[in-house]
Amino acid sequence: MNIVLELLKSVLFGIVQGITEWLPISSTGHMILLDELVHLNCTPAFWNTFLVVIQLGSILAVVVLYFHRLNPFSPKKDRNEKIDTISLWLKIAVAAIPAGILGILFDEAVERISTPTVVAAALIVYGVAFLVLESRHARPRIDSMDHLNYKTAFFIGVFQCLSLVPGTSRSGSTILGASILGCSRKVASEFSFFLAIPVMLGASFLRLLKAGFAFSGAEWAVLLTGAAVAFLVSLFAIRFLLSYIRKHDFKAFGWYRIVLGLLVLGYFFLLK
Numbered sequence: 001m002n003i004v005l006e007l008l009k010s011v012l013f014g015i016v017q018g019i020t021e022w023l024p025i026s027s028t029g030h031m032i033l034l035d036e037l038v039h040l041n042c043t044p045a046f047w048n049t050f051l052v053v054i055q056l057g058s059i060l061a062v063v064v065l066y067f068h069r070l071n072p073f074s075p076k077k078d079r080n081e082k083i084d085t086i087s088l089w090l091k092i093a094v095a096a097i098p099a100g101i102l103g104i105l106f107d108e109a110v111e112r113i114s115t116p117t118v119v120a121a122a123l124i125v126y127g128v129a130f131l132v133l134e135s136r137h138a139r140p141r142i143d144s145m146d147h148l149n150y151k152t153a154f155f156i157g158v159f160q161c162l163s164l165v166p167g168t169s170r171s172g173s174t175i176l177g178a179s180i181l182g183c184s185r186k187v188a189s190e191f192s193f194f195l196a197i198p199v200m201l202g203a204s205f206l207r208l209l210k211a212g213f214a215f216s217g218a219e220w221a222v223l224l225t226g227a228a229v230a231f232l233v234s235l236f237a238i239r240f241l242l243s244y245i246r247k248h249d250f251k252a253f254g255w256y257r258i259v260l261g262l263l264v265l266g267y268f269f270l271l272k
Contacts, residue, residue, distance in 0.1 A: 010226040018233025021058040024172030029119040052207040055200045057230030062193045095157030096198040114166045120264035122167030127257030134249045140184040185245040
């Protein structure tokens, strides 16, 4: 293994992960496609672990950006604010249940269907879904996290299960589901960020457990480099999305998904 070259590749993967994790365009799908062009020189087992564990960097970005808001023990919060924070965590826990169960049950099946064709199909289908959603011009009935109840949180978690299919996008499925259920774009996006914490932590721990933490020094270096870059890029990607949705809808992401999906199909069926 040329460690310098592999570290440079890891940086590239970290950049792509950091950008695409929080935008509704599928980080895993982009990572699988990028690997077709810039192949990471590693075993299939390490690649499957890398694909999930690199997301830890993205999770850390959410924790850093929202630390005060997510911290129920902050001395700067009064009693009511602390209760609201605990309530938010309970909603996150409820929403994480469906994907937590299905993720464990179908983890190996998901690996088997991680193909360019499946990624392309998911990109296109959910791209169309975003265009249809935004064409409704429906007025949101949930415009703050306080108005988000446990029932709605649970069903957002059900929508998140769709992201088990590569190319769907975890943030895309939760934002889409939350919007259908009546959430504003800001509430849908932020709840998607928060829901990523337990779900992605659980997925990463499960994958590391299956790998037995048995990596070489070079592999750990590649893994940690990718996660560190994903963290730094995620800080900007999250701020960008929140700024973008103040003035725009999700149609641009829908069109992007459709165009990318068609390009993927064209590349793998006509050029490769």
